[in-house]
Amino acid sequence: MSIAAAEPRGRSRPDACSLLWDQAHASALGTAPAARFWLALEQNGPWGARAATQSHLDPDLGRSLDRMCQDAGGRFILIRRPGSHSDQRDRTRQVQTHRVYLGAGLAALPWLLQADLDDPARLKQLDQLPGAALGSGDINAVQAAMGELQCSPRPVLLICSNSRRDLCCSVRGRPVALESGSQRPGQVWECSHTGGHRFAPTGVLLPYGQTFGRLCAVSAVAALDAAARGELPAELLGAACDRGRSHLGAPEQAAESVVRAHIGELRLHALSTTAAPRADRENAWQCQVTHLDGRRWDVVAVRGPSGDNLPESCGKQAVPTWRWTVVNDSDR
Numbered sequence: 001m002s003i004a005a006a007e008p009r010g011r012s013r014p015d016a017c018s019l020l021w022d023q024a025h026a027s028a029l030g031t032a033p034a035a036r037f038w039l040a041l042e043q044n045g046p047w048g049a050r051a052a053t054q055s056h057l058d059p060d061l062g063r064s065l066d067r068m069c070q071d072a073g074g075r076f077i078l079i080r081r082p083g084s085h086s087d088q089r090d091r092t093r094q095v096q097t098h099r100v101y102l103g104a105g106l107a108a109l110p111w112l113l114q115a116d117l118d119d120p121a122r123l124k125q126l127d128q129l130p131g132a133a134l135g136s137g138d139i140n141a142v143q144a145a146m147g148e149l150q151c152s153p154r155p156v157l158l159i160c161s162n163s164r165r166d167l168c169c170s171v172r173g174r175p176v177a178l179e180s181g182s183q184r185p186g187q188v189w190e191c192s193h194t195g196g197h198r199f200a201p202t203g204v205l206l207p208y209g210q211t212f213g214r215l216c217a218v219s220a221v222a223a224l225d226a227a228a229r230g231e232l233p234a235e236l237l238g239a240a241c242d243r244g245r246s247h248l249g250a251p252e253q254a255a256e257s258v259v260r261a262h263i264g265e266l267r268l269h270a271l272s273t274t275a276a277p278r279a280d281r282e283n284a285w286q287c288q289v290t291h292l293d294g295r296r297w298d299v300v301a302v303r304g305p306s307g308d309n310l311p312e313s314c315g316k317q318a319v320p321t322w323r324w325t326v327v328n329d330s331d332r
Helices: 017-023 059-071 087-091 120-128 139-145 167-183 217-227 250-263
Strands: 038-042 075-080 098-104 111-117 156-160 188-191 203-206 210-212 242-245 271-277 284-291 296-310 319-328
Touching (some): 017 167, 017 296, 038 059, 038 203, 059 075, 059 120, 098 120, 111 120, 111 139, 156 167, 156 217, 167 188, 167 217, 210 217, 242 250, 250 271, 250 296, 250 319
Parallel strands (some): 156 188
Antiparallel strands (some): 075 188, 098 111, 156 203, 203 210, 210 242, 271 284, 284 296, 296 319
C-alpha cells in the first residue's frame, strides 16, 4: 500500500500520530465517520476541541444545531475559508454572511444545498422538519422549510484543520486546503473535527459523503474534478486513502472500498452495499456489494488486530490497533 501520493504536507513532529500511522502503512478502510447527512456552517476565527460550542459562534446555537443533527443521524461541522485565522484579526473583521452547506440523500441521489445567511440562527428552522426528512434526504421538505437554501453548482471538499482536537489536522491539513483552494476557489474549505486525524490530512467530499485520508493538494483537486463527473479519482482508491462513504456502517465501507478498488470502479454511486453480522464468527460481517449493472460480490469483512501498537491521537500512548480485512465468501 503506497502513500507516496500524500506528500508534500506540513512539517510534523517525529511522534505525530498521522506520521506514525503513515510509516506503519496502516489501512484507512472502514474509518469514515457515521453521518446520513452533513450540515456545514461558516464560522471564522479559532475553534476549540468542541468547535460547535468553542468558537465565535454563539455556543447555545452551536449546541442546538449539533444536537439537531445528531438526533437526525447527521453531522454538524464548522467551516472557514483557507488562510489565516488569528483570533485578533477575526475579532476586528466584520463578517456579513455565513456560508452554509447541507449535503444529504447520500444513499440514493445525493444533493447539496447552499446559502449565505446573515443570521445562522435561521438554521434552527430545520429542526421543525419531520423527524426523517433530513436523514432521508427529502430535498423538497428542506427547501420548503428554508427557502434560502438553493442547489450548489459544484461539489465541495472539506479538509479538517482543527488543531485543538489534534495538531496533525492543522499541520498537515491547512497547507493542503490552502494550496488546493487556490486552484479551485470556493470549493475547498477548512473544517472542524470529522474524526480520523491519524490519517491526516482528512477530507469530506460533499454532496457524496465520501471521506478520504492522506490527501495532498494534487489529490484534493483531483477529487473535486472527478466529483463534478460523479466519480472518484483513481489515485484515491484503495486502503491508503479511501475511508468510505459516511452513510454506510464500517463493515459496508470496508467491503465496498475493497470491491471498488478491485474492479477499478470510479463512479461514486455505481455500488451499493449491505452487511449482516456472521453468527459463526466474531467480528465478522457477511457483505453484499451490488453493481448498477447487476453484478454482485459476496464478501466477508473481518475486524481484527493489525499487529501494530500506535497512538490514535497526538500525545497519547500507543495502543493495539485494528484493521478491516475483506475476503471472498468462498475464501473465508
